[in-house]
């Protein structure tokens with residue numbers, strides 16, 4: 224059994240009378256994902272559906288642009304806001320895709336990934352004790368980052384029956400005097416769900432009525448299948464109260480570069496920039512140069528990859544349903560989030576035993592909050608032969624553990 | 627149609643059943659599209675890219691630049707046909723630039739290829755001249771990188 228402690232035990236305890244770790248950090252559990260690392264490392268022949276990134280290498284023209292820049296000595300700090308050329312490119316990109324106008328000078332900030340942008344956004348807006356409401360299952364960073372920013376994380380469960388789409392009324396029911404922001408993530412990690420425009424409009428209405436900020440993590444905006452992505456900030460009246468977080472990691476297969484951005488009204492960007500300035504200084508220049516190239520000439524790469532993920536998605540969804548793990552068709556990102564009810568195992572038990580017995584990695588749904596229990600996350604950004612082999616192994620596993 | 631052909635172009639061994647799942651089309655439709663494409667030669671052939679170097683197989687390849695004087699009435703096509711009918715000419719293109727036909731020729735030895743060029747190509751009436759480039763190393767063939775790089779990026783087995 225892997226317990227929360229098993230990773231901690233291996234770390235030597237220094238002999239001090241009291242812990243030097245802050246109470247705040249003591250309260251934050253280590254990620255439900257991290258604890259699988261050691262176990263995986265000890266097993267050979269593992270097929271992983273537990274990944275959260277593309278299986279493509281970054282398109283070569285993007286890599287090459289960074290190599291070229293380095294050869295010419297572009298290895299220095301950039302403006303705290305990021306390279307102006309990149310901000311200008313982004314500004315044009317957001318205008319062309321979503322009809323949104325952001326001033327490259329004051330309303331865009333280049334960050335070391337959406338990860339950093341999220342942290343900056345939360346720290347820039349939260350006063351101690353203020354609450355952030357977010358649909359759950361949710362990306363693993365949301366609750367910890369909210370707490371680290373001094374806020375309180377309030378989750379709104381979402382359900383498989385609704386395709387894991389949040390209901391605006393459920394958000395409204397959790398609003399109180401301390402509520403500051405709604406944190407959305409559509410297309411969603413881990414469920415792959417996309418929020419219908421009609422419901423999104425209702426969420427916008429709730430935000431307006433209660434004068435709330437909306438932090439919208441749209442890192443998967445380009446990875447949608449047979450639907451159009453609606454950018455939350457593009458809804459009427461929402462640009463003023465939205466912090467849009469976007470990135471390059473998923474759409475352009477650039478996870479390791481560490482580059483992303485925030486787009487928001489100038490006062491918020493200014494506050495975020497202050498934190499960024501003192502903690503990160505700037506995003507890596509090589510990554511920024513690569514991002515310029517991605518925006519300039521990466522569109523056909525995106526379309527090719529999306530078409531490919533779309534096909535693999537169908538194979539994954541059909542395969543999961545065929546082996547008895549009920550799964551509706553996700554419309555975005557690259558995750559399927561099937562139910563494991565047929566087995567009667569908890570999601571952690573399922574993931575652990577599947578790894579030990581059949582050497583397939585999936586992520587237990589509970590890693591994304593308690594409403595993820597009863598599900599597992601399977602990433603379909605893997606090759607078809609691998610996916611088929613994984614599904615076959617999982618089929619055997621489910622057969623054995625059927626209750 | 628295009629989507630189905632793209633899948634096959636990537637991997638000719640993908641079964642119609644699999645393609646139906648991948649594209650969300652019915653099996654009957656997929657089979658029909660493939661049958662029709664095979665019939666009208668939209669699909670020309672299913673082949674395998676073999677890296678013969680791995681077997682230590684001696685095979686010589688050369689790119690021959692061929693400069694021709696086009697013939698009245700028939701232009702380059704008749705010349706090209708004279709050449710592409712030789713089985714030794716594996717690929718034949720009409721190109722713009724300093725020469726006209728690019729011909730990829732294969733043989734067991736350099737002598738064999740050289741003999742083909744001298745006796746069969748250069749001797750054709752309207753061929754004004756040829757330049758032979760022997761292939762030294764194949765890096766990439768029809769979109770597939772052939773050289774082993776052994777550097778496939780290591781993805782973490784589990785990530786958020």
Ligand SMILES: Cc1ncc(COP(=O)(O)O)c(C=O)c1O
Pocket residue numbers: 275335336337338339362408411412440442470471472478481482483786
């Ligand atoms: C919802 C979500 N937000 C943010 C991130 C982090 O993205 P970045 O690589 O830009 O930091 C991820 C990565 O998995 C994600 O799934």
